[in-house]
Amino acid sequence: MSKALERRAKLRESLIEAAERRIAAGGLAGLKTRDLARDISIANGAVYNLVEDVDELILRVGSHTLARLDAALTAAEGDGPPSPRETLVRIAVAYCDFAAENLELWRALFEHRMAPGKPVPEWAVSEQMDLFRHIYQPLATLFPERTQDELGVTARSLFSAVHGMVLLGLEQKLIAVPVEALREEIAAIVRAMVDGLTGKSDWTSKRM
Template identity: 35%
Template sequence: MPKLLPNLRQTLIEKAIELSRTGGLSGLKLRDLARECNIALGTLYNYYPTKDSLVLDVVQQFWQNCFHQKSFPEGDVLVKLDWLYAVMKESVDEFSSEFLHAASGLSPAALEEAKSRELHAQKHLTHQLALALKTSFPDETDDQLDERAAFLFYSLLGCLENRGYRYESLRRWLESVLTPLNNDEIQ
């Protein structure tokens, strides 16, 4: 039976991210990763039988590092969206420059798994946004907040994916829509 070391999976992911920052994930060699972690190549294969499986976990860890350990700032909806858009833009830019090429080389099965993990991360982030919006929309149900958060999240994502659609335009529109709501609450 192979020897499994505690926390080695996390160590492998972190070291793979570190190594990929210099040579990209596409240039990452499992043999180099094993050497950097002071383990035998066979031990690495006990955790990651293919490079695709490692790349999937590295990409997932990257997105978790971007979003899971952060919390929304205090303030109104626009403050929260400004912050979220900035974090998303920074993360997407970093992902594009460091990981996208390697992710595009995944096998069809691994690409499907990557899409599933991406959808899970988006749902998590959308749920966090819904929780953050609760203070701005206290009378809305959880379903209404989830729907509002999904609309806002995918609108922000659209700004990032479509270079012709700018966040500033979305923000001005949201400000015009939300201002009457805020004024109604005051009266």
């Protein structure tokens, strides 16, 4: 790599890191290219020599966030007995914890909207969908008779339930729920959903 390309790559990474800090501190609404340019000591217009537009910049920050979320869910998978039921509980609670600890960056994953008529790039969609493997794998163990498509629907449904609880529970208004209480509620809901899906009594499913 030439020195010019190496310098550009370093500046690009610095820009993404600066945007990550800005979003973490003030959410997407606080993200301004002039502030980012000042943060990394470049001209305002030079930002667009490093990324195509603000959409790409936000997606690159999201890529960093998803990588850290992936690591957190992977750690949760191995942090307990190999029961598929309890693995689903652990990754759901880990998702809640990650959201609480990285609130603005987590919100940005879902609040960002591409410019009208501009699709989300394939690489970004792929990164998002790859995280579903954490839900898909224990479900495949629980329901070996289901097709991949059926498991995919169940995985998305389970995620939607947990995500909705986290989203509402962490809302900093009247409906906010203390994180510890939210963790307990999420664990209870995931266990109840799995027990309902498997059609087994609670005492039986706890042995899985």
